[in-house]
Amino acid sequence: MTQLRPVALVGGATTRFGVRAATWSELVQEAGRALFEAIPELRADEVDSLFVGAAEPERFAFQSHVAPLAAELLGVAPRRILQRTELACASGQSAIRSAYAAIAAGLSDVALALGVEKMNIPSMAEANTSMACVMDRPWDGPHGATAPPFFAMVAQRHMHEYGTTEEALAAVSEKNHRFANTNPEAQFHEKTFSREKLLRLPMVAPPLRLGDCSSMTDGAAAVLLVAGEHAKRFTDTPAWIRGSGQHASWHNLANAGSLTAWDGMTLAAREALRQAGIGIDRIDFAEIHDCFTISEIVEYEALGLCPPGQGGRFMLDGQSSPGGKIVVNPRGGLLGCGHPLGATGVAQAVEVHRQFAHAVPASRQVPDPEWALVHNLSGSANVHSLMVYQRGG
Amino acid sequence: MSEEGESSAVPRPRRPNLSSPPAPPAEAPVPVEGRPEPDLPGARPRRATVPTLLDFFPAEDEKLTELHPFFDHLKAGRFTTTRCRKDGELLWPPRAVCPRCHRSELDWVDLPMRGRIYAHSAVLAGAPLGMEADVPFSVGLVDLEGAPLRLFGRIEGRPWKELAIGQLVRVEPYGLPDGRVFYRFRVEETLAPVGR
Numbered sequence: 001m002t003q004l005r006p007v008a009l010v011g012g013a014t015t016r017f018g019v020r021a022a023t024w025s026e027l028v029q030e031a032g033r034a035l036f037e038a039i040p041e042l043r044a045d046e047v048d049s050l051f052v053g054a055a056e057p058e059r060f061a062f063q064s065h066v067a068p069l070a071a072e073l074l075g076v077a078p079r080r081i082l083q084r085t086e087l088a089c090a091s092g093q094s095a096i097r098s099a100y101a102a103i104a105a106g107l108s109d110v111a112l113a114l115g116v117e118k119m120n121i122p123s124m125a126e127a128n129t130s131m132a133c134v135m136d137r138p139w140d141g142p143h144g145a146t147a148p149p150f151f152a153m154v155a156q157r158h159m160h161e162y163g164t165t166e167e168a169l170a171a172v173s174e175k176n177h178r179f180a181n182t183n184p185e186a187q188f189h190e191k192t193f194s195r196e197k198l199l200r201l202p203m204v205a206p207p208l209r210l211g212d213c214s215s216m217t218d219g220a221a222a223v224l225l226v227a228g229e230h231a232k233r234f235t236d237t238p239a240w241i242r243g244s245g246q247h248a249s250w251h252n253l254a255n256a257g258s259l260t261a262w263d264g265m266t267l268a269a270r271e272a273l274r275q276a277g278i279g280i281d282r283i284d285f286a287e288i289h290d291c292f293t294i295s296e297i298v299e300y301e302a303l304g305l306c307p308p309g310q311g312g313r314f315m316l317d318g319q320s321s322p323g324g325k326i327v328v329n330p331r332g333g334l335l336g337c338g339h340p341l342g343a344t345g346v347a348q349a350v351e352v353h354r355q356f357a358h359a360v361p362a363s364r365q366v367p368d369p370e371w372a373l374v375h376n377l378s379g380s381a382n383v384h385s386l387m388v389y390q391r392g393g
Numbered sequence: 394m395s396e397e398g399e400s401s402a403v404p405r406p407r408r409p410n411l412s413s414p415p416a417p418p419a420e421a422p423v424p425v426e427g428r429p430e431p432d433l434p435g436a437r438p439r440r441a442t443v444p445t446l447l448d449f450f451p452a453e454d455e456k457l458t459e460l461h462p463f464f465d466h467l468k469a470g471r472f473t474t475t476r477c478r479k480d481g482e483l484l485w486p487p488r489a490v491c492p493r494c495h496r497s498e499l500d501w502v503d504l505p506m507r508g509r510i511y512a513h514s515a516v517l518a519g520a521p522l523g524m525e526a527d528v529p530f531s532v533g534l535v536d537l538e539g540a541p542l543r544l545f546g547r548i549e550g551r552p553w554k555e556l557a558i559g560q561l562v563r564v565e566p567y568g569l570p571d572g573r574v575f576y577r578f579r580v581e582e583t584l585a586p587v588g589r
Contacts, residue, residue: 129447129521138451139486142575143547144516144524149532152514160512160558205514206553253534253545254485259512 004104008231008238008392009096012223012350013038017338018187020218024061024118025073031114031220031343032074039224041234042110049081049108050074053095053115055088055341059130060118070114074222080108088134089291090376090385091115092221092345097385099225100241109227115346116220127216134379136252145253147291148205148213150380155207155294157259161309166207168312169293170198173211175321176290176329180336182363185347187217187338212293217338221346223353236393237357239349239372243275243388250382260309265302265375265384272373276388280304283388284369285327285355287348289377290334296320299375300328302384322366330355330364345385348374356391447522453573459489462501467566467574472506474542475499485542504542506564507581508535511543515553529553535562535578550580 013034015027022030036042052067063069067084071077081102085094092115099111121127128146135145158164177193180186198211224234231238247264250256257263273280280303288303290296297311305326306314314320320328331337331351334344352372354360372389453464466473475484477491478498490497513533520528531548533556548562562578569575 123522125520125522125525126447128519129523132449132521136486137449140545141449141521142451143532143545143577144520144527144530145532145545146516146519146521148519149514149516153512153534156514156558157512202517204518205516208514252486254543256534256543259534 005106006228007100007103007241008226008228008235009241009349009353009389010224010226010231010234010238011035011039011042012221012346012353014185014221014343014347014350015219016185017217017219017340017343017347019120020118022118022218024057024063024066024116025069027118027218027220028070028073028114028116031116031222035112035222035224039234042224044075045077046110047076047112048079049099049102049111050076050078050083051081051095051098051102051111051113052084053086053091053093053113053342053346054084055086055091055117055134056130057116057118059133060121060127070116074112074114076112081111087383087385088378089289089339089341090345090378090383091117091342092347093349093374093376093385093387094345095342096223096225096346096349097244097246097387100244100387103225103227109230111225112222113225113346113349114220114222115340115343117340117342118218119216119340120218124216131216140253147380148208150253151292151294152205152208154259154298154381155212155292158294158298158309158312159207161260162312164294164297164309164312166199166209167195168297168315169208169212170195171315172290172293172296173198173335175315176296176333176335177211178336179330179364180332182361183332183337186332186336187215188332188336208292208294211335214291214334214339217340219338219340219343219347221343221350223346223349231392235353235357237353238392239353239356239389240392241387242277242390243272244386245269245271245273245275246383246385248383251379253380256380256382260298262298262302262377262381262384264382265299265377265386266304268384268386269303269373269375272386272388276371276390278371278388280373283326283371283373285330285366286373286375287329287331287333287351288373288375289344290329291339291377293335295377295381296328296333298381299377303373303375327366330360330366332364345374345376348376349387349389352389356389449521449523450569450573450575460487463487464574466501467576470566472504472564472566472576473501474504476502483541485544504564505537505539508537508544508562508564508578510534510548510556510558510560510562511536512558513548513553513556517553531556533562533578547577548580549577550582556580
């Protein structure tokens, strides 16, 4: 590989996530305002590139060609690269990855990555229809393939093969909701979900209950990435991008590998950590894709934090909570914050920078973090996208 | 792609009955389930129709797709897919080009019409447009008997609580009101379920 330039994520901001009385465009404007407030040193005219992570604006907002719309709303005029990135649930990280690639390659110096999704529309059935076309629409779609029944099958197989319990699933949801409880930007801010309460919620797709599933959420988030030499102008604690990895394994569900061993994630993590020159044991906290409780459990295993099949035990033993082996999803996760598809990956990166800057409430501050890992899966966990950050300054 | 009669992968199955359609016509109004929208009182439409582009079922006509033989076969009671003539790869879903050798010399071959449930769940809420009336409905991954394929599909014939890993199901073609055809699985009533 040719020599890449160092890239720093120097700040960011998110809107409040939830069922918002705001349109797609209003969410973009709100994220833009928050970003420029969070980084007062940033001048709009120095933003040379804009990447807009948006999964389904055509379906949820009946709007294509969203990158120039976002540029207009943000008041920026990109002269290097203007682009929308779509990778379903990982669209936001895809925007960051693209900005990273552009800066590392020398094609951009100051790039915004914005993620946005407006998912709560008048007809929830229509919103569910939009979610369903993430799968192989003509072949899996007619059967009713959406995310909940797919991840329910993952949970069923994990229970069948390893004896994982509903209690372990509920423990993931309880943990992430507890973190979200003190996050004012979370969809489930100031709401408490005990394990007992979670286990009484109705089934959505057995064995998954309502509390095992992330929500349909409106929200937007934005981060600023710059070439290394500019980092100090914007922050004392740059989040250096030290590695990234991605793996695409299948699309049609018939071609899925093991439901319970996500090898693609293991390979992507191995690549990202190799680039960073560290092992998983050096990661202080991880923002990983808990679209469903079972996802987080399988991800512990795929990351090598525990042996295959032991993810439920890892959770119940407190190994992913403060004081354990690693803190997982201190932001509140997708379960606690909600999951606006395009915004999620960007909001996770905002959390990384805030954790590094000690700019989060003490209740979720990871002690003196140096290394962070961010992961998004997309679709039926057929794609895994990971990035590794190191605190600078 | 060409027909491959006698040298099919498995014996050709008997012709099934096309059963009554499970879903309303694509253009017909369907009731829309919604959840309360506290920020938008009264803004939720009571009914919505399914536009053409939100129709989940694939195009089947020869004017629209090279894969029309799949649907022609299904109407004749055959469950088929494409196999690469060069490398023998069994491709699902049917393809126009082999993704390994990138040749278009593919043969249609018959697939087994029985299989066992590998994993299953049910949609109890959150169904897409046109499927709300089906709720609750079961879906699963099924290992076809005698072919290296694990297919996803709707599973009919038993309430979701009575399905089990290992249960035998058969492939069942079913007709849509507009003349198209698709497939699903149905639990074999004559055979006892295999325990989890």
